[in-house]
Amino acid sequence: MASLQFNKLDKHFGAVKAVKDLNFKVNDGEFICLLGPSGCGKSTALRMIAGFEEPTSGDILMDGQSIISMPPNKRPTAMVFQKYTLWPHMTVFKNVAFGLQLRKLERKLVETKVMTALELVGLKGYDKRLPAQLSGGQQQRVAIARALVLEPKIMLLDEPFSSLDAHLRVRLREELKSIQRQLGITTIFVTHDQEEALSLADRIAVMNSGWVEQYDSPDVIYARPSSQFVAGFIGSMNLFEAHNEKGMLKLGHFFLKTNDGVNGSEVKIAIRPEDMEIAESSGWPAKVKQVMNLGPFYSVLLEIESLGNLKAMFPKTSQVKEGDVFSVLPNRYLVYHDAGVEEIRL
Amino acid sequence: MSTSTLTKKEQSRTKSNWIAYLLISAPFFLMVLLIVYPASLSIIRTLRPEVNGTRRFGLENYLAFFSDHTSVTNLVFTLWSTGAIIALLFIICLPIALYLRFTESRIAHFVQGLALFPLFVPGIILAYALIRFIGPNGLLETFIEVTTGWQGYHTPYLKPSGSIIGLVWEGIPITVLVLTAGLAQVPDNLIEAARDVGAGRLQIFFQIILPLIGRSMLIAFALNFLGVIGAFTLPYLLGPAAPQMMGPFMQRTFYNVLNPDAAETQAVITFLLSSFVGFLYVRSAVRQQKEEA
8 A cells, every 4th residue: 555646747738738737645545536527637647647648747656756757567556447448358367367477476376366356346256257248347346356456556446437337336336445445455536426436535636627626525525615616516506696795795686694704796606405495584585496306305496586596405394396485595605706715604 | 019010020021131132142143153153163073083085083183183293392382482471471560560550650651551552553563573673683683782792692583582572562461451450459448457467568469469369360361371372473473483383383284284184173272272261261250240249
């Protein structure tokens, strides 16, 4: 296991700046997710750690030692790729054993390690099969076993479950987290799926256009996104333009309280759907446009005069239905202003 | 599903089947008429040699071929030349195909153009160009003499190496095309996965790339084998008078020796050798279709 440090890492492809000034640390044994939309540079960053891309500038340190001059086959990392990358002409056993055989380990030892790895990923007894005889989920498990069997210091996963169906994705996600906790291996996981990142990671680096917008724990990222991009990207968020005047924030016809930390006159207010509450008559009058039953709660689309549509989450006990009219108010909101973000609770 | 729907589907399927049969009937009958029928006649004729003025079934033609030193030498020479040509083609074309697969540059495009150029040069023109280039007092000999003063050049013209050089030159485009197509089907991430677990270039080449392009190599082998074993123009113009490859040998037996029975036997033996390789090629193609299905 090892720690990893990105030092002002840049990667340019011609005029395109794929990764800009990547500058954060991954602690020993930590599970990190690089999260962002397509083309944000997260896979490029991962490929630089694996050695498949050379940084334009900056450095990557593993346990304090630079690894950027090492070729991929010499780095103490192992990668699980996005699409099934099992060698089709090799059996499951040979696929997992290949790396060990390259290291010229004894046959018995190779066999033991391969069998242990296959058992760990729940594929005991599948060793003689060819990749074509496995399902997508089983193939990705073999790929994980192939990475784990080498006992890498850092495991890299590039959207490994993106081609699987939703149910299988959730199951493999849980299994991966359990294996990671069991082995304590430092893991960097690339995904564009915020739910995947929130459920797996100890810390998430949210990337946008090559930058890391925010690097923090899932709880902090969800509760207090540092930028409007993160606020819009993680979870569902209602965003409204507001005017800051005379100690109050004016949005549409309504007013919300502000605090001394809010600078500038034009601000943006972000409200999580679950922070909306049904209020007494003093709230914002709202009409229910749509109700979606999400199991333990309702996801409700409200129409509010002068604000437009607003998403809210209400418990099942609220008994809301389409066409209902009542008042709502946020119990908590974020204000994005010139100097940063402020959290305000009512 | 109702019975009438099923009947409609069956009718539609029967109609499609008939259209398919109709479409393949023209090439099928042409193949029967121009290949299967004359080839069968030839094979039967070689099995009915003329003994004492009458034809009867027997293996005399084949016994005569395999007991004749010249015939056997020519057959062995043909097989040896074919093996050498195919080996040289793989030695030359595999690095070119690998370079084209893994390099993105203007030079790569130029190399590709150069490798495919022989495809557009007719064999007869190539033969005379090579005679002028590698023949006695040709460009190569003159160049060596002028630049180094060395006069020991031995021309490969009218020697086994003459026809080998010509046939290798002719076989380069198709071999490069087939191998490049095969390599294009090897995804980058399979190679990256191998590098990731610690494989070096040679290990990747021998343990990942070669097994994955095995089918393309078989296709390149079969196409070259079929082309070379029956080649006539280049071995006739560039190769030696003895031993001869089967193409010129058949022609000599038929026109100069005036022995059509012997020429036909040589043709059938060449055809059987080609058929075996053809069978391997067809089997591989069918397997691939089954796997893809």
